[in-house]
Amino acid sequence: MIKALIVDDEPLAAGLVNEFLNAYPQFEVVAICHDGFEAFKAIQAHQPDLIFLDIQMPKITGFELLELLENPPAVLFTTAFDQYAVQAFDAKGLDYLVKPFSEARFAQAIARFLSQHQTPATSNIVPEEGFPVLPGKSTRLVVRVKNELKVIQVQEVRYVEANDDYISIHTGEGKFLKKMTLKQLEESLDPEKFARVHRSFLVNLQEVAGIEPYEKESYLLRLRTGQKIPVSKTGYARLRQVLGL
């Protein structure tokens, strides 16, 4: 049996997917969830092979949910309208069903899934460069803390440090890890509020208390909390520009 999970905040929409899926005896619907939190838990519990995922949902979006999964299953997106996902998903997603969709269109998506499902090397649904974001528009970050989800508002972020494939996000509450590159994060944040001061550091400009020279051609940034962050030569030039020094 192939385990499927349906995530949609509208019961009727989720019910329709369930109804369409009933025609395929090899699938078993393990859960129907109406928001990202519920879905996150259900995915941990059931380890489904396939998720039908709505993008626009309360609290966290379908994209944000996927970013948090260690080994995301195959995903079929179901959404009524989305400014950027239609284009962005041509290449990246398994398939993208635009609501309302026909049974024939649904069958196509299932066929696509089945053909890929046979070959065990299932593609990682999370694209290399992450999910499309509206540049400079992110207002929050979703991270996982053990098996719970946590939403961090960007203004609570003090600074972010790059650690290989991960970034560690430092806030007043502590440090949170997220699988993402610093470059992706930098692009998704407002460049007037966050500055990349170093290859491995991105700081919230609100938190900057001062800059002091350190060795030749390098500087140290002092945060309001007293912490010090290295600043590279290019990072210093960028800081001067955004702070208007």
Add this chain to the structure above:
Amino acid sequence: MYLTAFSSSNFGKWTLPGIGCIWFLGGYFLLLHQGISEEQVLVDAFFLTLLFLGGVLLLDRVFRHYTPNRKNGFLLVLFPLLLSGGLAWGHAQLLSWWFAKESDYLELLEASFFYRWTVFGLVFQLLAVLAVVISKVAGQEELSRREGQLLQLSKEAELAQLRQQLQPHFLFNSLNSIHALVLASPQRARDMVLLLSDFLRGTLRSEGQSWISLADEIKYLSMYFDIERVRFGHRLLVDLQVEEGVEGLKIPPLLVQPLVENAIKYGLYGTLGEVKISLRFQKEGNYLQVNVENPFDGQASVPAGTGFGLSSVERRLFLIFGRTDLLEKSAAQGIFRVHLKIPVTG
């Protein structure tokens, strides 16, 4: 230009003959007691007037199309000076040819040359300045007229654009609900088709009207709530209170609806669990007071940039009433409140 400076063109067309008569009479009476014959006075005054009117027309022509700037401002003095000199000289030449044999008159003509030049010069100088002022004022009027038209145009364009933003997200999800209901619950599917049709008809109809009755707006909003209840039935609670007697008031369309959309967006699309949206209409003084409340979640993921949004309502209020103090919003303890005042008459 002097002829068009008056707001009434009827008045304007008498300007030139009027100043001609005054000039002629002035010249006539001044010359009358200079000890020359009646005929000489008449001819002199006549040509003086003719040349004067020619000069006025010339000035009008020149300064209608040309306003001296700072650099060649001296032209404003030089041109009337030369023109008056030329006219006084021309007059003297003409009259000395006309009355070539009358030495008494010629003496007077010669003696009065600089006197005439001075009077011509002063008057032309004054007219030149007047011409520049008139052309400035007329230009300003033209400018503000165009600005008004521009504003009107951009107003219309903006309103049209705002209306077009009716969310496709809402429309397609509603269609999808119908799609789901057709087999499972045909009667509800039918109800939903009718609701959605009425709702969309209402949207289209309000485009042609600049003011609608509150009763229509409330009917429209109720349909909107009903549709959302079909989609999210298990979660949406609506508390609608309408004070008696306000239904007949006329309000501009697309002021209340975006507030409700906003409440749905943050309340229903943005939070989990049961959502209560309350909507109150009451009249106080010359205002219709509209209160909208919805729960919200500071961490919610709401689609950015869709729908009309509160800022559009503020802009619309400014375009319609020219005021920026009609919309107030506040957020406390997870509840978002919007208070809208719509000026009404009667």
